[in-house]
Amino acid sequence: MDVEQIYKDSDALLEGHFKLSSGNHSKYYLQSAKVLEDPKTAKLLAEALAEQIKASGIKVDAVCSPALGGLIAGFALATALDVKFIFAERVDGQMSIRRGFEVQKGGKYLICEDIITTGGSALEAANQVEAAGGEVVGYAALANRGFCVRSGCNDEPKQNCKLPKHLPLFALEDFTFEMYSADNCPLCKDGSVAYKPGSRGN
Numbered sequence: 563m564d565v566e567q568i569y570k571d572s573d574a575l576l577e578g579h580f581k582l583s584s585g586n587h588s589k590y591y592l593q594s595a596k597v598l599e600d601p602k603t604a605k606l607l608a609e610a611l612a613e614q615i616k617a618s619g620i621k622v623d624a625v626c627s628p629a630l631g632g633l634i635a636g637f638a639l640a641t642a643l644d645v646k647f648i649f650a651e652r653v654d655g656q657m658s659i660r661r662g663f664e665v666q667k668g669g670k671y672l673i674c675e676d677i678i679t680t681g682g683s684a685l686e687a688a689n690q691v692e693a694a695g696g697e698v699v700g701y702a703a704l705a706n707r708g709f710c711v712r713s714g715c716n717d718e719p720k721q722n723c724k725l726p727k728h729l730p731l732f733a734l735e736d737f738t739f740e741m742y743s744a745d746n747c748p749l750c751k752d753g754s755v756a757y758k759p760g761s762r763g764n
């Protein structure tokens with residue numbers, strides 16, 4: 563499956579001058595919501611991810627996603643795995659599990675994002691599952707930005723990867739883009755201004 567081509571075909575791999583949530587600048591930006599706006603594509607990607615997870619032999623009782631980014635990917639993955647789906651959301655900056663969701667004591671949870679960058683939100687959701695008595699058995703995402711290492715690759719994770727090394731990260735693709743600090747960005751030096759997608763109505 564050519565995930566990069568699917569992102570391109572969905573206009574979800576943006577090219578320009580972007581300010582990432584880390585504060586760094588980049589020429590590329592992934593807008594996963596655009597890939598997932600077609601439910602058929604979402605289903606296709608989630609089924610491929612589910613195959614990988616099943617092949618690994620780990621047991622999963624439920625998927626939990628951090629809102630908002632992980633919701634669609636997580637729901638599609640839970641459908642493909644035929645397990646329950648819950649989500650964690652931020653309330654006053656603090657990730658929490660609400661809405662009457664009950665974490666099954668000793669239940670095996672897979673944490674699903676759309677894209678894993680450093681894995682910060684995924685880890686916060688995992689901590690909530692564990693605080694409620696669930697067991698986190700791994701992480702999943704449609705794509706991995708190259709800070710963390712997906713299952714089957716032998717690279718060392720970058721220092722800012724927040725996901726625990728002992729748990730698998732399942733992802734369909736690595737998207738590793740060059741990034742620049744704001745004060746050393748060649749795109750800024752060329753005179754353009756970085757913007758954060760989502761902050762200008764897109």
Ligand code: ZN
Binds near residue numbers: 588749
């Ligand atoms: Zn820049």
